[in-house]
Amino acid sequence: MKNLFFLVSSSFDDFKRNKVRTFLTSLGIMIGVLSVVLLIAFGQGLKNYIKEQFESIGTNLVYVLPGRIVGEGGGFRDPGSLGAKFEEKDVLRLKKVENVDYVVPVFEKSVTVTAGANREISQLLASTHEIALALNLEPEIGNFFTKSDLEKRAKVAAIGPKLAEKLFGSKDNAYGKTIRVSNQSFKVIAVLKSKGGGALGGPNFDTITYIPYKTSLRINPDKKFYALYLRARTDTNIAQVKKDAEKVLLKTYDKDEFQVVEQTEFLNIITSIFSVLNGILIAIGSISLIVGGIGIMNIMYATVTERIKEIGIRRAIGATKKDILFQFLAQAIILSLSGGIIGLIFAFVIVFFVRQIFPAEINLISVIVAFFISSGIGIFFGVFPARRASNLVPIEAIRYE
Amino acid sequence: MIELIDITKDYEVGDETTSVLKGINLKIKDGEFVGILGSSGSGKSTLMHIMGLLDTPTRGKVLIDGRDASKLSDEKLSRLRNTYVGFVFQQFNLINKLTVLENVLLPALYAVEKLPFDPRDRALELLAKFGIYDKRDARPNKISGGQQQRTAIARALIMNPKIVFADEPTGNLDTKTGKDILKLLNNLNREFGVTVVIVTHEKDVAKTTKRQIFIRDGEIVQKYL
Numbered sequence: 001m002k003n004l005f006f007l008v009s010s011s012f013d014d015f016k017r018n019k020v021r022t023f024l025t026s027l028g029i030m031i032g033v034l035s036v037v038l039l040i041a042f043g044q045g046l047k048n049y050i051k052e053q054f055e056s057i058g059t060n061l062v063y064v065l066p067g068r069i070v071g072e073g074g075g076f077r078d079p080g081s082l083g084a085k086f087e088e089k090d091v092l093r094l095k096k097v098e099n100v101d102y103v104v105p106v107f108e109k110s111v112t113v114t115a116g117a118n119r120e121i122s123q124l125l126a127s128t129h130e131i132a133l134a135l136n137l138e139p140e141i142g143n144f145f146t147k148s149d150l151e152k153r154a155k156v157a158a159i160g161p162k163l164a165e166k167l168f169g170s171k172d173n174a175y176g177k178t179i180r181v182s183n184q185s186f187k188v189i190a191v192l193k194s195k196g197g198g199a200l201g202g203p204n205f206d207t208i209t210y211i212p213y214k215t216s217l218r219i220n221p222d223k224k225f226y227a228l229y230l231r232a233r234t235d236t237n238i239a240q241v242k243k244d245a246e247k248v249l250l251k252t253y254d255k256d257e258f259q260v261v262e263q264t265e266f267l268n269i270i271t272s273i274f275s276v277l278n279g280i281l282i283a284i285g286s287i288s289l290i291v292g293g294i295g296i297m298n299i300m301y302a303t304v305t306e307r308i309k310e311i312g313i314r315r316a317i318g319a320t321k322k323d324i325l326f327q328f329l330a331q332a333i334i335l336s337l338s339g340g341i342i343g344l345i346f347a348f349v350i351v352f353f354v355r356q357i358f359p360a361e362i363n364l365i366s367v368i369v370a371f372f373i374s375s376g377i378g379i380f381f382g383v384f385p386a387r388r389a390s391n392l393v394p395i396e397a398i399r400y401e
Numbered sequence: 402m403i404e405l406i407d408i409t410k411d412y413e414v415g416d417e418t419t420s421v422l423k424g425i426n427l428k429i430k431d432g433e434f435v436g437i438l439g440s441s442g443s444g445k446s447t448l449m450h451i452m453g454l455l456d457t458p459t460r461g462k463v464l465i466d467g468r469d470a471s472k473l474s475d476e477k478l479s480r481l482r483n484t485y486v487g488f489v490f491q492q493f494n495l496i497n498k499l500t501v502l503e504n505v506l507l508p509a510l511y512a513v514e515k516l517p518f519d520p521r522d523r524a525l526e527l528l529a530k531f532g533i534y535d536k537r538d539a540r541p542n543k544i545s546g547g548q549q550q551r552t553a554i555a556r557a558l559i560m561n562p563k564i565v566f567a568d569e570p571t572g573n574l575d576t577k578t579g580k581d582i583l584k585l586l587n588n589l590n591r592e593f594g595v596t597v598v599i600v601t602h603e604k605d606v607a608k609t610t611k612r613q614i615f616i617r618d619g620e621i622v623q624k625y626l
Contacts, residue, residue, distance in 0.1 A: 318484070320511070
């Protein structure tokens with residue numbers, strides 16, 4: 001305590017004499033910190049990934065869904081059979097809600113799309129031309145179907161880029177070709193830009209087939225819709241839009257038959273599920289930190305035993321119990337902390353490379369956590385051997401051979 | 402001045418209690434040169450450890466300049482060991498991973514108060530005086546026994562102690578080197594007024610001191626047999 005520099009330098013002298021031992025001991029902490037920091041980084045990455053997905057659609061979307069999908073407590077609920085099927089009238093009514101740019105009806109169905117001999121499963125989304133505006137869909141080749149396509153019941157489709165590649169080999173090849181869905185032919189008039197998704201079991205926006213809903217009568221004969229998407233004007237009060245939409249719908253439907261949900265509510269539910277999973281993983285990863293700490297304790301006991309005579313000498317010439325305690329505690333902390341720092345550096349390197357494909361992220365909190373945990377482990381597991389050293393009776397220690 | 406009042410030291414081995422010291426009364430005044438003579442097992446080393454505050458008595462009092470040592474905290478005792486006394490051991494007890502100079506400097510690292518001298522200068526001065534200046538960067542296990550004991554004496558002196566305890570300081574040395582070391586301790590006493598207490602089982606060694614105390618079976622006796 002009197003001389004921090006002396007404590008640190010004497011620890012480093014000791015490490016220099018026992019290089020292999022020092023390396024192996026801090027390796028335990030290194031691996032522990034590495035795994036915990038990486039788990040935090042990947043957990044954060046997963047959240048970022050999901051958020052990006054949602055943001056690519058737009059955060060000012062409000063969904064009108066049948067039944068109660070989102071429960072009172074915030075979790076998903078089984079919508080059950082109870083629930084509204086929305087109609088064209090609802091679209092017109094909701095268009096009157098203030099600050100709403102677009103209202104699009106959505107009929108969704110899983111279908112098999114064929115092109116020549118190729119068959120692919122695709123999510124069919126039948127809606128109006130405005131769905132492109134509501135969901136920020138941009139064509140890479142061609143143009144999205146128009147209002148007149150809708151009214152003319154044109155047999156046209158806009159397809160995702162992955163679907164185009166799977167069916168036709170390339171995006172360029174797909175343009176202008178014909179696909180068949182439920183015995184109906186559609187001309188591909190647009191191949192959309194990639195929106196990603198599909199990883200981790202989520203929806204893949206790149207394999208969806210969009211068609212005008214009026215064309216799809218054979219597929220959806222009674223013109224009922226599974227959902228309605230409302231795109232609020234940018235920077236408006238989404239909560240107010242939600243409330244107004246609810247008021248409009250309550251005139252037609254029972255309050256249990258539908259639900260108005262905003263994008264962020266979905267986001268919150270999904271991120272909270274992943275947070276719990278990630279928390280469990282981090283807890284499991286922390287076991288390796290404890291194992292590393294036991295390694296430090298083990299080595300510190302060995303060091304103390306090796307140095308009993310030296311401790312006796314130091315005590316004889318004036319070192320207090322505290323001096324000895326701090327000497328060994330400092331050594332344990334330095335050992336643990338340097339393992340932690342090296343683990344952190346490795347984590348940064350790994351995350352740097354992973355970021356090319358996945359938005360993993362080491363935030364300030366995980367750096368701070370790594371520092372505190374590794375020095376905390378040094379203190380916790382170092383204090384027992386250090387106390388043993390400081391409590392040695394000087395004259396017995398000095399006689400120890 | 403160190404005063405021992407009715408000091409006993411018992412060791413318990415299993416169910417049996419052995420008394421190593423049986424009521425020792427002793428005064429050592431400042432500036433004395435004392436030899437404590439006793440055969441092995443007589444308790445002389447234990448006596449020295451108690452006087453030097455390395456060990457505590459089972460009963461009795463150690464007064465350092467009139468202060469009862471048993472009432473002092475570990476911190477105060479350590480400080481007294483650091484500044485008031487110096488030790489020279491038969492086994493030298495140097496730390497082999499430190500250099501000669503670092504060994505000599507070690508007590509200064511544990512000094513609480515700012516020292517009135519530069520420890521490094523003083524250490525080098527002591528090494529020069531003892532003829533081992535050129536060994537300052539060597540490890541203790543690479544130099545001769547005599548040189549090691551000189552290093553140990555330099556370490557004992559660096560903090561300017563009032564009293565130096567030497568436990569069989571010549572025990573691991575040949576006769577000639579032993580004599581040199583004794584001469585050196587004698588000089589310390591004569592020239593610098595340091596109180597020196599030598600513990601030994603050799604009559605010849607004890608004879609070099611000014612006052613001899615004989616100890617046998619844990620008691621002070623008048624005549625050494």
